[in-house]
Amino acid sequence: MKTPRSLLPPALTRWRPATPYVLDTALAALVLFAVSLQWMFPDEGDDPLSWQGWLLGAATAVPLIWRRRTPCATACAVSLATPAQALYHAPPPDVMYGGMVVLYTMAAQTRPVQRRLMLTGWILGVVITMQHQSNQQPFEYAFHLMGLVSAYALGVLTRVQRAYTAELEDRAGRLERERTADTARARAEERARIARDMHDILVHAVSLMVVQAEAGPVVVRKDPDRAEATFDTIASTGREAMEQLRRILGVLKEELPPDGQPVSRLPQPSVTALPELVRQVRQSTGLHAELRTSGTPRPLSSDTEVAAYRVVQEALTNTVKHARASRALVELDWADDHVSLTVTDDGRGPSAGPGGHGLIGIRERAVACGGSAETGGAPGGGFRVAVRLPVAGDREGALG
Numbered sequence: 001m002k003t004p005r006s007l008l009p010p011a012l013t014r015w016r017p018a019t020p021y022v023l024d025t026a027l028a029a030l031v032l033f034a035v036s037l038q039w040m041f042p043d044e045g046d047d048p049l050s051w052q053g054w055l056l057g058a059a060t061a062v063p064l065i066w067r068r069r070t071p072c073a074t075a076c077a078v079s080l081a082t083p084a085q086a087l088y089h090a091p092p093p094d095v096m097y098g099g100m101v102v103l104y105t106m107a108a109q110t111r112p113v114q115r116r117l118m119l120t121g122w123i124l125g126v127v128i129t130m131q132h133q134s135n136q137q138p139f140e141y142a143f144h145l146m147g148l149v150s151a152y153a154l155g156v157l158t159r160v161q162r163a164y165t166a167e168l169e170d171r172a173g174r175l176e177r178e179r180t181a182d183t184a185r186a187r188a189e190e191r192a193r194i195a196r197d198m199h200d201i202l203v204h205a206v207s208l209m210v211v212q213a214e215a216g217p218v219v220v221r222k223d224p225d226r227a228e229a230t231f232d233t234i235a236s237t238g239r240e241a242m243e244q245l246r247r248i249l250g251v252l253k254e255e256l257p258p259d260g261q262p263v264s265r266l267p268q269p270s271v272t273a274l275p276e277l278v279r280q281v282r283q284s285t286g287l288h289a290e291l292r293t294s295g296t297p298r299p300l301s302s303d304t305e306v307a308a309y310r311v312v313q314e315a316l317t318n319t320v321k322h323a324r325a326s327r328a329l330v331e332l333d334w335a336d337d338h339v340s341l342t343v344t345d346d347g348r349g350p351s352a353g354p355g356g357h358g359l360i361g362i363r364e365r366a367v368a369c370g371g372s373a374e375t376g377g378a379p380g381g382g383f384r385v386a387v388r389l390p391v392a393g394d395r396e397g398a399l400g
Contacts, residue, residue, distance in 0.1 A: 024065050031097045032061035056085035060098030067105045075102040075118055083129045096126075096144065100151035107155025108162070119152050196361050198245070200310050203358065204317045205241030208284045209234050211320055233284050270305035271297075271332070271339075274312055278330055281316050288327045289316065295334030298391040307365040308341055308389060311373070314358045315343035315385040323347025323383055338371070338390050346382040362387065 035057040059081035067074045078098045099122055106115040126144050213234060269277075275291055282289040300308070312330055319328050325347030333340040359375050362385060366373035371389035378384035 020068050021065065024067055027067075027101065028061050028064040031064060031101060032058055034095070034097050035061060053085065053088055056081055056088055060085060060096075064098060064101055067102065068109070071102070071105045071109050072114060075106050078102045079118070079121065079125065083125055086129045096147065100147055103148055104151045104155040104158070107152045108158045115152070115155075119148070122148050192364075196310070196365065199358070199361060200313055200317075201241055201245065203321075204313050205237050207317050207320045208237050208281070211285045237280075237284065268302065268306040269309040271300065271308050273309055274330065274332065277309070277313060277316070281320065281328075285320050287316075287320060287325065289330065290328070291330045291332065293332045293334075295339075297334050298336075298339065300339065300389070301369070301392050304339075304369045304371075304389050304392070307369045307371075308339065308387075310365055311341055311362050311385070311387050312343060314362055318358050318385075319343070319345040319347060319383070325382060336391075338388050341385075341387045341389070343385045344378045344382060346378075346380075348382075359385075 036054070060078050063074045063077040063081075079102070082096055082099050103119060103122060106118045110118075123145060126148065127141070130141060130144070278289045278291045281287055316328060316330070319325050323345045325345035328343065328345040331340070331342040331344075333342070362375070363373045366387050366389065369389050371387060373385070373387045375383075375385050
């Protein structure tokens, strides 16, 4: 988002605030020149120019050099010199240039009380001063007063414009900081997601391969045909893991766009792939794994679909690696507002189950989808992982 200040050329933006005295000195010289024109080219019947009058005219212009540094002191100096010049008749000013400049400056830079008092003082001063002069026409009152009020109004407009510009710049800065924070948060979330996926894929595949490899020497001696199938399983599991890792690395090589969202997502598994997962574990490890489903399936969000699959995958991986179990039961229970996933084994129980990245990842996935997870000992012995995830219609409410 471009602000009004950002539209200026860079050189001009740097030069303007760096040279306030140069600009104000030029303005003071211009005002002094305008005041002196009346004396250098006097109208017929005007008082001749005197050095006292010229000094009073200079006193209405020279203080303008410091108008931005000390606006109140400058306004007071010009406010005293202007009526003195008018009363001295050397000659009286046709236009109060210095007065209009200081009223503009006061309106643009000072507090409300100061600028209003200065405006009131100038209006009263003009009226009183003109009362002491002869041959003043009514239009001259209106001319001087309108000049002062117009200068003051222009200063007010300038102050409002500066405040509006500052607000736009502040808002643009906040938006930029928020965008940067959102980008960083999106990158962190994507890295965490990829880390969880890599953990789940690697640990699951390696666990199955280790179990098969450990059983390989025994099977080779007793059942060569089964040994061949075992090594085929190891190979297929490794190829599948390599393919998924290759996809993950492909995503990591791609840059994130400016909005921080990933340019592509990995093909992710879903609840419908659970029967194949259970079958693969059963055939690869010899663990008697079983899937039981109850209730009517409900639509799930894509994140919840992935979370459900990964939770079961991680729970079965922990069973294979740590539980020394012979059986594992996966229960998928559909309700109106949620789906419950329970993985129970008959292994050594919670004393053997590690509290490492696997169980932490299960809890993180459940919470990220607006659900909950519980892990611990099963009622009849063994280990139990229970996860409850909201269906698509209730996910936003669960996330708050």
